[in-house]
Amino acid sequence: MQKVARNFFTLAVFYALAGMALGLQMAISKDHAQMPTHAHIMVAGWLMSAVFAFFYHLFPAVAEKTLATVHFWL
Known part of the structure; x- marks a missing residue:
């Protein structure tokens, strides 16, 4: 898995856990x-x-570009 894809997946897991915690609360x-x-x-x-x-x-060709990293951080 490319670094940008892994970063977005990690962020998705964080948001899922936060959303589930809020829903449970x-x-x-x-x-x-x-x-x-x-x-x-x-x-x-x-x-x-x-x-x-x-x-x-x-x-993966798109994920290797600098714009993909900029997309993650914005």
Whole structure:
């Protein structure tokens, strides 16, 4: 796995764990005030990072370019 793909995958795992922890906290407390935050963490964080990791894994020539690293850090 290329470095950029691995970085995006690691970030996706972090967002997934954060989203699951927030969802579990909301379920236990029965206070769903943070549902928009939970949804954004899961969609913008986990899903998009996983899609980018999959893309860079499928296209290693693109992952080798400097722009891929810039994409990760922005």
